[in-house]
Amino acid sequence: MNTSADELEQIARRASDAAPAWAAISPSVRAAALVAAAEALEEAGPRLVAIGMDETGLSQARLTGELKRTAVQLRLFAEVVLDGAYLDVRIDEADSDFALGVRPDLRRYQIPVGPVVNFAASNFPFAFSVAGGDTASALAAGNPVIVKAHSGHPSLSAHTAKVVAGALEAAGAPLGTLQLISGQEAGVAMLKHPLVAAGSFTGSIRVGRMLADIAAARSAPIPFYGELGSVNPAFVTQAALVEQAAAIADGFVTSVSASAGQFCTKPGFLFVPVGHGMGERLAAKAVAVDEHRMLNPGIATGFRDRRSAILNTPGIIILAEGMLRFDDFGQGWATPTIVSISVADLLAQRETLTDEAFGPLSIVVEYNPDDDLAAVADQLFEGSLTGTVHMGSGEDTARLRSLIQWLTQHAGRVLFGGWPTGVAVSPAMQHGGPWPSTTNDTSTSVGTAAIARFLRPVSYQGAPQELLPEPLRDDNPWAVPQHRNLAGDSLTWGDFARPVDVHP
């Protein structure tokens, strides 16, 4: 089951051998290979979904939707490859009038970093696993990918890797463009391998931190992008409560309980004004949720312990107790647990309560009209992937602006209404916030901007046209966007009179 040391060596070498060819391949071929992978996934869909249901306990509807998302993601990155803007081509024309003296001809773009090891997630067996977002973005950037399969869905991982690697190679990708390894030790060994140039990960704070430390401690350190734990606080203003208490209560429970709450974007805290009157509706909605299997016995055990600690914390009031039971196979089955607490008690118990509870549990926090929510949040939380505010239509107060400012400083995505568990795969998505929600908040793991993680810049100075890579050439054979900085530009610096600041 675990990949042996010999196999790891062969896999690393194969990835390294594949790297130059995959990096140099034309955009149309690389894009077509990504589309071929998407088509192959879709074709194998029903078979893969059945394996996934068995291994993860996730529903057919959920997995079918996730597979579609995974295929669309590959198609979206094909568009990114064809577009070419991600190469960030900058051409400085030679300039004898440059402010600092003669400037040479300089041409800079982004090149692939080299083989990437991607640690797959338990909770997204398609979208954050073998052919998921990290794989798609690394492949699109021109890097071979080695996926460390998650132990929670080994058969699905093997089948997916076969389907996708086969499709890539049939479409012209070199052998070794996508490979699979298994076992925690194997993953660690690969992250340490000198031929590996970057790492990505989706999972717990504990494991993510361990891997980030390993990447940083290498004799040659490499970039490591870990997406870890997040509590995703949501805040409801008095005005929002007046306008739409019922919709908020219903949406909240749905967001907390979908897929047994096993989302990194699950709202872990909902701040509502005291006297909100939502208790009964929250309870009724929660009780109506069918029990859902948890992903694996380890996650279920972790949830059992976390839930129990929360239920036994002073100040906690149970709105919907929910339950967790284990079946004969050791699998956990859960219904949602919703509790409430006052701001004062939460502050007093923050050591116990503010860590993520991975599963269908959330804490409703009752605040007083004069509480400064930004100040309260600042005492409670580190970084999150998301932060949400529900406000009244047209509401705009200093307190609200201060809360939005706090959310901006502590999250990667700030939602105005809605719930964070839907994550659009699009150019403007940001999935990644301050520690501990990620190990590195300067990038995203969802959306097309993710491609930037697996690139590094290089400049060519004074190169003859025929020795330049295609994207940097004047005849621009790949038709990529080129930003030219013209000779003489610096002569117009300091022309600050233009009206760029009409609302100072």
Place this chain on the structure above:
Amino acid sequence: MNTSADELEQIARRASDAAPAWAAISPSVRAAALVAAAEALEEAGPRLVAIGMDETGLSQARLTGELKRTAVQLRLFAEVVLDGAYLDVRIDEADSDFALGVRPDLRRYQIPVGPVVNFAASNFPFAFSVAGGDTASALAAGNPVIVKAHSGHPSLSAHTAKVVAGALEAAGAPLGTLQLISGQEAGVAMLKHPLVAAGSFTGSIRVGRMLADIAAARSAPIPFYGELGSVNPAFVTQAALVEQAAAIADGFVTSVSASAGQFCTKPGFLFVPVGHGMGERLAAKAVAVDEHRMLNPGIATGFRDRRSAILNTPGIIILAEGMLRFDDFGQGWATPTIVSISVADLLAQRETLTDEAFGPLSIVVEYNPDDDLAAVADQLFEGSLTGTVHMGSGEDTARLRSLIQWLTQHAGRVLFGGWPTGVAVSPAMQHGGPWPSTTNDTSTSVGTAAIARFLRPVSYQGAPQELLPEPLRDDNPWAVPQHRNLAGDSLTWGDFARPVDVHP
């Protein structure tokens, strides 16, 4: 002299307090503040240059030029701020036809990370110190900066900080936008401070690695950008030798000996064909160089040891012995040392010879016509800031292409002719290559692209216009470039027939 713990706490807090205001300031005010800093530097120029000459031993011409570069750098970043493209504004229109179902209105841009601690360099008392590139890019991005002064030029650092901080504040920047600290312990303490959000450094591999490890080991890790050691190999083909041996010999010695070779981009190795016949010219040119004071006694002592180890390595042939003497103040004075060695002997002695020698010393490596230079280089070197190739006009061989490919993989900037010690400050410059030339090769520390290091992305989902930050609003009051992704775009995906690949 060393900043005390109490002072550090006040400085960190002042930077943190300044952060929101400096981040929110309009582009025209931020740009004007950078220009004001440039003007103040220029005005104080003669006084600062005199202090710098005394503290560093660098010449008036060199320091005057460096001060100009530093001021121009600030003006260049003012242009970057006004332009606004660095914000990478992406607006996804809400899209009910999106390939994955309804897409919300999403708006993403780059925000400042927060207070940056910048460790100044010894060898660039202006351009990589208090008001240097790292400071300019971090300020331009909207971050307060805390500079850890280099111990080699304390008075210059204090005077520069006073001039620049004063100019910034007079132009509207909040108190604490630029602050100075002193002492290695103080620097380490600041890098560990919870209110510090990123670090930058220019200096030795040993210290840079220590600081990178500290940044990575924080309870909340932060990005750290270290620019460390580099050997900058240069390669001369037979054809280049035939065409311009004399110019290459002269340019090489000039590049090796300028400012006593104390540049991170100094060419440490020059590969030339055996029988090159350049020995006498190299020697004559080197002997003609006046002695130059080294930056400080520590660097001079390090150079003495390194030079001595190289001179005593088997296979080394002395072309120009040069010298190093110490004056009554303990300062070292040097003239250039040029030695040669065969490829075979260099390979045999690589443990001793391939580390950087910081000072006016370089190794001429004589290769045979059948040597594969890419293969040789691969056995000798890790990453460098630069790699240079001198070739004949129109030369284009498989071996040459393979060398260029190797250089691209092992350097941040590849030069075709010329010498790496000139570093243009421009949009297409890349100053940063694979380890150990930097701790993180996905960014640059010279040129306008450096601004990307001190930013992180955030998305707003479904926000009302009046609560959006200026760059994301439809009325775009700051007139920044906005990339809009239109509703319905995904309906045209897969239209792969367009002729993007005319040279496959």
